[in-house]
Amino acid sequence: MFRTLLFVLLFTLRPSHAQERVLVIKDGQEQRLEEPAARAAGLTLVDLSDRFSPYIFSEGQAENGTLLGNRYRAIFLGLAGDLTDADGQPLVSEKQRAKDPSSQPHNYLELYGIPPTLSVLRARFLEDESRCSDVDFSKIRAVTIIPSKFPLKDPVALAAFEEIEKRLRCEGLLAPRARHLPGRFDDALREALVRFQHKNKIYDGAAFRKETVAALGRTLLENDHQALVRVVTERAVAAADVLEDGTTEATYLDAHGQKQSLRNLAAEASQAALQQLGLDSPALALTFFKRHPAADFATLRAGVRFAPPPEYYAPHMDLSVEIDRGDVIYDPLFDEHGKPNNQTRHHFPSLTVRVRYHDQQIPLVRWRTTIGGWRSDLASNGYEYFRYKGSDVGPRVWRNIVAGPVWIAPNSTPVRTLVKVKNVRGMNQLVVNYDEVGPGYLSAYGLVAAYNVVPGKEGKPDWDNGVRVHGSSEYRSMFNPDGYSHGCHRLVNHLAERLFSFILRHRTMRVEGDQPLGFSRQFLWKDDVYEMRLPTRGYRYLLDPPLPVTVLEGNILGKLKKPMAGYAPKPGVDYPPGPMPVPPDSPEARAAGTAREEEEE
Template identity: 40%
Template structure:
């Protein structure tokens, strides 16, 4: 089935002659005379007026789907081509089931916004209502986190309480020996440092205890011992990060610490803005988010058909802010008042419309895109020495993915996202682990096929142990096949969407496509995108990958191939137990009628090696045969091994890897 994108109307959105909107009360009015599928609420100055969709569309209003059944374009479907993951996406967004289809126990929630699936407004409404009833919020010391600069990294999971007990004992000995109190000891040369250490550890103890109180109040932590950081507390901190879309490792520093310095209302309001931002981008098919503005390496201006120069607008913020204002929820207090007056059922089928400035004139039904992926600073040297010690490899330029629009002989940057390139990774071969350089191909490619909810087929080099996982279910530990790793899943190696990088190897122009295994794809391993490497693919944060490829499909003619078919059965052994992995699809396929050119630039090569090392290196601590053929470097002119199309993704890890960390980059857009 072919789908033609629709161009925006010629009339600028707004109130035309004779279309004065009569506003109603502050609560969404009930309406039964207009069929649900035609019902739209025009929002203006915090008031809602019901209208028929055709009437609203006629006058150029922007319509945003706020219903519980709203999905981004990549998860749209037709009767002839149903999208299998669409229902899973909605079940997760609405807290109905987990990703495996199991109903959520009472009081449990899917905190998967950080993984690309924002909560529905029904779920957010319940969150506002539930938090209003929690009296414990009034007993929390939120101000502590706004003032402190302390960090608790709990290396080795050592208890802060144990640390303070040790310092307290040492301080008591000093007090007994000198007869002085803490204030007096702080003024002595001998004990000033000890008092400073005591104050520091006391502050950490207070921080951990306040965090635990907050987590318990928020329903994320049941039981705890003040100051004792257990795996349960760490999981609760990570759940807090996931709930509030905080990029972190589950340690009390940086953005995570700042998150505890916001009230529940402030965090809920931030979630509301992100949810509305997602719905605006899905419904209006826009992508310009300010990520190309103010960069020395990009020109963020363009000229219209009359030669007038314009700055690339931040359409995402512009229209999201306008929708917040017109709905009357543009402050935390207004949002609280709004949500406490309504019930979750109001959002079951809600669509709203608002008047706003017209889109830039370059918006068309079929837009001419191109992509540039800059590999940034690249090291071919191994990141560790023979003893396994990390080598210092500083970078100042991280990889990036920039979407351009070719319009009137101009190359206009629309959005720029952080991404990854290949690097040194662990590889399993012949029963042993090695280090191998898994590079990203440079030069011209195209995006031709886009897969929603793609499936990653583990290559032979995948360690079998990574294909199973253990988890606690109903108080018991079970081991099963790691289906989330493979997909379809937000946690799969390809995330929620992937575009294949292919080359045209034809000499006669007829199209001879070669797939070397590189993809641009979403990823649940969100911290790796900021500071680590892939197996060659270009990872994106799941929510941005959804936005990018939904935008492309909104504005590019394509074929909807639908759910692909696959027969894949693999048996493997871990320990003494045999396992089976069965797959029946590669994902839901869209094929662009005109492929999008993608240029992968080589970046800046740093270090001693100027070309990738062809071969493998030993992993420190592993035992190898003296004549291990895998440890022999290949000649520089050796032919490359055939690419395994799935090998480029590699298994996902949400924990920091044992590779050297890179300096932190700019924060990702949320």
């Protein structure tokens, strides 16, 4: 009975976008326009509602008009709104809520491609306005880094550290009951620092390096405003439907033969939205949030005037992708005496998206990515060896783009990475690490993936070597000089979302929807058996025609000019007697990734 009432209430009270008027700010005054009037006025509708998700998580229609539900969309929105966990379950249980009605945990998943909703940011602004007034931020700003050697001896660093401790506590990141000893960089403080980095989208390890210390030196509202800028940027970029973000510099000739410089359309869209909505300072943003109750953000859309897009924009664009592998080292990590081989790279892998316009190849974006390298691999004898898991080169295509992709862990994946501790109804126990396989933001394929394949000729199927271009929670692998994948080309999750959303909106494609899988397999870890069950492969889009991709060989450094086929033993491991096993040759075993391994190495 209760459930029935609940459903009726929910379905009757939820408004839809179509009936909401659009927020427009004119001469400093807020107005509401009917949607057609806003559009007729040349405004683009920027979705500021809590229902926003990137285009890849929208729900499409089959060719016969059937709606193809996108199951990960609900999870994405629940995570963004601090409502649910990765399983779609409430962050706060009914019991906890009854005990402490004000308790509101946070997900802080921006680093993983799930930015907070405007409602979450609103609450953050209002809460932070009165927090941490006793922190002397100037003492934190007096340092650029804090050395990793504790206890600190430099009085300036010590004073900064004391204020950082105070800040993390009053910001609610260092719990009052946390076991932290003042002046120590202990586990409790390290955890608080990581939460701070996650909250502020700082791609770094748990250390007081430059970017982290700079963010700690800003006031809470200043950091909240930076988060708002990032969130509005994603919304504006999606609304303006653009990609160029200033990572490439180029000129091109327009239809009149005039030279034009490539614009940073993402920055233009972001600035236009922030300025026109009066959100371009922390104080203004706070006023905006005070003016708008939380309920507004259930459906809020704003009208923003964007500059017209460049003339090479079209519903179907002649896009292509080039992946440069950069410096490539095939030499094993260790020589025959167990001494490390030099693996220094100077030229790192990159992914460039181009559009062909009047016989010109215009580079729209160029982002850092990864290539494969020497990785741990589980052999048939149950032991781990090193194996070179390369990124193959040559012409490829993207035919399939999968949102909320599932990575089917091959048998060569070290078993230790396939289990994790989970609290199951109040009891911590080991379970299959579904975070790793997905769908989810920690999936080895991130939140979205495109499959690199060689198109089949004369009716033959495509050849798939298991290499994907995908978002990744392993963000440090894209910035670390020693970072490698298992062959895939990783992208920072929010950029992967932007890229594949853009491609889907500028190429002819078909929505194929959720791909049921029905996969299961068992494995032994210690003295328990784990059964992995995967009901879906993710939500699939089919590009037709496929999008061309070229993978360049890069610069081969080191002694070996070709990758090794076999295993290399790991130093210090006692292997069983007999010949070394031969690695399997399936596409999944050749190139596939575990995300967590890098944290352990």
